[in-house]
Amino acid sequence: MSRLLDLEKYDEFVGNLELIDDEDMRFEYIIDVGKKAGDADFPEVMKVDANLMHGCMSKVWIIDRVDDGRHYFSGFSDAIIVKGLVTMMTESFSGLTGDELDALNEDHVRKLNLGALTTQRQVGMLAMLAHLQKLGRRVTTAAAD
Amino acid sequence: MSKLSALTEPFGTGGNSVQAFDVDKVRADFPILSREVYGKPLVFFDSGASAQKPRVVIDCIREAYESYYSNVHRGAHYLSQRATDAYEEARVIIAKFMNAPSDKNIVITSSVTESINLVAATWGRKFLKEGDEVIVSEMEHHANIVPWQMLREEKGIIIKVVPVRDDGSFHLQDFEACLSSRTKLVAITEVSNVLGTRVPIKELTRIAHERGAKVLVDGAQGIVHQGVDVQALDVDFYGWTGHKLYGPSGVGILYGKADVLESMPPFQGGGDMIVRVTFEKTTFQDPPHRFEAGTPPIVQAIGLGAAVKYVEELGMKSIAAQEHSTLAYAQQELADIEGYREVGTAPDKAAIISFLVDGLHPFDVAAVLDRQGVATRVGQHCAEPLMDRMGIEGTVRASFGLYNNRADVDALVAGIRKAKEMLS
Numbered sequence: 001m002s003r004l005l006d007l008e009k010y011d012e013f014v015g016n017l018e019l020i021d022d023e024d025m026r027f028e029y030i031i032d033v034g035k036k037a038g039d040a041d042f043p044e045v046m047k048v049d050a051n052l053m054h055g056c057m058s059k060v061w062i063i064d065r066v067d068d069g070r071h072y073f074s075g076f077s078d079a080i081i082v083k084g085l086v087t088m089m090t091e092s093f094s095g096l097t098g099d100e101l102d103a104l105n106e107d108h109v110r111k112l113n114l115g116a117l118t119t120q121r122q123v124g125m126l127a128m129l130a131h132l133q134k135l136g137r138r139v140t141t142a143a144a145d
Numbered sequence: 146m147s148k149l150s151a152l153t154e155p156f157g158t159g160g161n162s163v164q165a166f167d168v169d170k171v172r173a174d175f176p177i178l179s180r181e182v183y184g185k186p187l188v189f190f191d192s193g194a195s196a197q198k199p200r201v202v203i204d205c206i207r208e209a210y211e212s213y214y215s216n217v218h219r220g221a222h223y224l225s226q227r228a229t230d231a232y233e234e235a236r237v238i239i240a241k242f243m244n245a246p247s248d249k250n251i252v253i254t255s256s257v258t259e260s261i262n263l264v265a266a267t268w269g270r271k272f273l274k275e276g277d278e279v280i281v282s283e284m285e286h287h288a289n290i291v292p293w294q295m296l297r298e299e300k301g302i303i304i305k306v307v308p309v310r311d312d313g314s315f316h317l318q319d320f321e322a323c324l325s326s327r328t329k330l331v332a333i334t335e336v337s338n339v340l341g342t343r344v345p346i347k348e349l350t351r352i353a354h355e356r357g358a359k360v361l362v363d364g365a366q367g368i369v370h371q372g373v374d375v376q377a378l379d380v381d382f383y384g385w386t387g388h389k390l391y392g393p394s395g396v397g398i399l400y401g402k403a404d405v406l407e408s409m410p411p412f413q414g415g416g417d418m419i420v421r422v423t424f425e426k427t428t429f430q431d432p433p434h435r436f437e438a439g440t441p442p443i444v445q446a447i448g449l450g451a452a453v454k455y456v457e458e459l460g461m462k463s464i465a466a467q468e469h470s471t472l473a474y475a476q477q478e479l480a481d482i483e484g485y486r487e488v489g490t491a492p493d494k495a496a497i498i499s500f501l502v503d504g505l506h507p508f509d510v511a512a513v514l515d516r517q518g519v520a521t522r523v524g525q526h527c528a529e530p531l532m533d534r535m536g537i538e539g540t541v542r543a544s545f546g547l548y549n550n551r552a553d554v555d556a557l558v559a560g561i562r563k564a565k566e567m568l569s
Binding site for chain 1: 183506508509512516523524538539567568
């Protein structure tokens with residue numbers, strides 16, 4: 001990647017988490033993100049199997065809208081903590097192109113929880129990243145066709 | 146019965162009362178229980194998934210590796226003989242623990258999953274044919290469903306399912322309604338890993354035998370809470386796993402009646418299970434070695450022997466009494482939490498509590514509990530059909546071990562209250 005990614009929202013989440021020096025408080029921060037996300041942004045009609053991310057302990061739906069080659073994600077989960085995580089992921093990485101999404105890696109995800117999550121849930125976040133990247137490639141590929 | 150008397154009532158009323166042991170003294174036997182997680186004391190309520198290990202088991206494993214480890218049944222040297230003696234002694238200890246007629250009834254496997262698959266792949270393949278019926282229950286772990294489905298694909302057998310009632314209870318009349326002249330096997334759990342429901346195995350076996358069917362019991366969750374007497378139950382097969390009985394992971398047991406094991410072909414081919422091999426023909430060992438191809442889980446089996454001796458010293462009846470007392474206390478305290486619902490309330494259930502809290506996702510509850518140092522399990526617990534039956538997607542499960550005390554229960558209750566506060 002030749003230029004640095006513009007990840008304003010991501011930087012905001014990471015900045016907030018870095019200000020909190022207690023793991024329990026970071027955990028509560030993620031819960032707060034989940035609570036504040038609310039239910040209104042994710043249409044009920046989009047909670048269908050086609051948008052379901054498989055392999056999660058709780059249900060996670062992720063959709064994307066493409067505008068001028070850039071992906072804008074929305075996510076939802078029936079568990080608040082997971083909704084917090086999916087909200088941080090989708091808000092952080094919205095507005096990127098498929099190539100820019102592919103440039104994201106484990107370090108980006110690790111900074112979004114800073115030890116407040118068990119390894120299993122970090123794996124879940126990595127799976128969310130892979131899902132976003134897959135969505136990015138799918139539309140990019142379709143556009144190339 | 147008053148609240149207090151329910152908590153001090155000895156287990157097994159009716160004359161044979163057994164007192165619980167001093168759980169706080171016993172906790173000192175388990176080194177891991179003194180550690181903290183996230184700066185809080187560990188409260189371990191996930192013994193149904195895998196139990197913690199007492200010092201005697203850890204020491205036994207270390208001693209085996211440090212002082213006499215070798216392969217078994219084949220070495221022409223001192224260490225091999227020592228290891229073989231210890232491995233075979235473990236088989237004898239396990240046979241006595243189960244009240245099996247002989248150690249020859251005890252096949253050492255890698256897990257209860259392998260024990261069940263062994264029966265499906267050998268006895269099932271040999272004796273079941275198209276149209277024959279295998280009865281399971283709605284409460285089965287996937288390990289006692291999928292092997293029979295695989296056999297259904299191969300042989301065209303029919304799987305019939307005994308329903309459970311809304312409270313999770315199991316009734317023999319529901320079982321009898323599933324029996325037919327084509328029933329050849331009843332493969333059933335002794336205790337539900339989700340609901341704690343006990344199945345009346347002795348009576349069920351009597352009925353099944355009257356109809357000419359064999360009985361295989363998945364005892365993974367049963368033997369740890371109540372022990373087993375396979376001769377009293379008269380079951381044909383009884384499978385269980387070591388790591389849930391405070392032993393090492395990687396070792397399981399299959400008990401089989403002598404004539405039944407004798408009638409079965411080998412499970413896997415390899416070393417140790419043969420008498421003579423030529424390229425023209427191979428002859429096989431007698432049971433149980435016929436079913437133990439290759440290098441077995443040597444140290445795991447020896448460690449399991451130590452675990453069995455440990456629980457025998459405490460006494461299975463005392464363990465049951467202790468767990469019963471803690472379960473009763475937990476049920477009483479948890480019931481006071483607004484919105485709390487126990488899933489599975491069959492009478493005389495084993496010490497396993499699955500629960501939900503109104504308006505909260507089980508995953509969230511378990512995650513907050515985890516941050517409080519309280520280890521539970523969340524999800525479908527490898528029992529997806531049971532979740533469908535109960536009309537739920539999953540539960541939080543607190544499964545008790547012999548070391549759980551009332552302070553653990555208090556931490557669980559406080560953790561759930563904290564979850565409500567944080568998540569609402």
